[in-house]
Amino acid sequence: MVDVIHKEKAIDKEVIFASIEEAIAIAAKKHLDTEEAPIVNIDRKTGNITASIGNKQIDTITLGRIAAQSAKQIIVQKIREAERDKVYSEFEAKKNDILTVSIARFEGPNIICLAGKAEAVLPKSGQVPGESRRVGERLRALVTEIEKRGTRVKIFLSRANDDFVKRLFELEVPEVSDGIVVIKAIAREPGYRTKIAVYSNNAKVDAAGACIGIRGSRIRNVVDELNGENLDIVKWSTEPDKFIKESLKPADVADVIADSNKKRATVYVAKDELSQAIGKGGRNVRLATLLTGWEIDIVEVKGKSEEKNDAPEETTSNTTATEEQKNAINNSGVDASTSSGDISNES
Known part of the structure; x- marks a missing residue:
């Protein structure tokens, strides 16, 4: 027996x-x-x-x-x-690792997957908006939680977790997995856009370039896995004005005035860069706020013909992180960056 x-x-x-x-x-x-x-x-x-x-x-x-x-x-x-x-x-040994599973069935909003002899759950909260799935399809997801329930084990997966993107870069970029390039912070709206702050421990290695790859090969593999989600690679820096300026890419920022006491920055952009700086539905400035941990005000720079007697007029966006977001950012150890690369078709 x-x-x-x-x-x-x-x-x-x-x-x-x-x-x-x-x-x-x-x-x-x-x-x-x-x-x-x-x-x-x-x-x-x-x-x-x-x-x-x-x-x-x-x-x-x-x-x-x-x-x-x-x-x-x-x-x-x-x-x-x-x-x-x-x-x-x-x-338990695979927690926070990426797992390849096959979809077995749907239970309400949850997707039940087979992971070897065990079953794993991809709950609605772990699914990316806009992605459609079918029974028998294979997918990759992050193992987030493992629980003992009676004589069964419950495995929870996520594709919407920030660490899913981080682990994808560790798989695609050897410099990241080796610790030469460090991912300092991630700000993400799953299915739409992600900003990643990176830093190189080796002066001879360009952090953004390593993540993007030759002709964008590395970042494109990650984008494909995320079904076209826009990715911005931002170089991390200890200087707040540089980090904030680069976090708003692809917008071209004229100037940044940072108030370290209030951790609030006023960002000046030209009129034709205003829409890119703010982003669709305020997404670009919102993610920049989350990435840097700074409250960001976008101000339009007036042209010479408009400059008659005063300072620039504040026009659009005042994006403030919630207390919960600030705490999450503070815990990630982000201070501030310098240069960026992105694959994006979003304003």
Whole structure:
């Protein structure tokens, strides 16, 4: 029996023996109505069972009858728990890694996937808006949580998590996986646009260039996996004005005045750059705010014909991060950047 379970469930033989011994001991204690459970041993070679309470040996015939009748359900339960623990350990080691799964079925808004012999859930919160899926399709997703629920293991996946993009770059860019290029911060609106702040620990390696690749080959592979989501690569810097200026790419910024006490910046742009600086629905400036951790005000720079007696007029955007967003940014260790690369068709 032990060999069969070992082969079918891929559970270590010693775990199976220990589970059977414990189950028989529990059943024997109940059957014999003793204060303490007997010590049960199974010979690993012959399969012979011995048991004792203190110095008193328990008749093996009686013990065999108990094992067959009373301990059966306990043994089954123990084997299921051992199987659950094995699956849990396997996927716990894969937490925050990307997993390739196949879609088995849909349960309401959730997508149930097969990950080897285990089932994984891609909840609605982990799905990217605009993506459509079908049964049998293979997809890649980030393992975010693993939970034990009774005798089952619940594995949760996400494609909307910021770390999904980070892990994709680690797979596509050797300099990132080797730690030469560091991803300092990510600001993302899944399905629409992502801004990534990068920094190089090696002066000879251009962080943005490494992530973009020759003719955009590396970043394009990530974009393809994200089904066309726009990506901006921004060089991280400790100087707030430089980081804020580059975080608003692809817009061309004329000037940045940063107030370190209030952590608020006024950004001046030409009229024809205003729409790009703000972005569709305010997305560009909103993501720049999240990426840098600074509140950003966009101000239009007047042309000479308009400059008669005062400073530039503030025209459009005042984007302020919520307290929750600020805390998330502060925890990421972002200070500020310098130069950017992007694949984008969005204003």
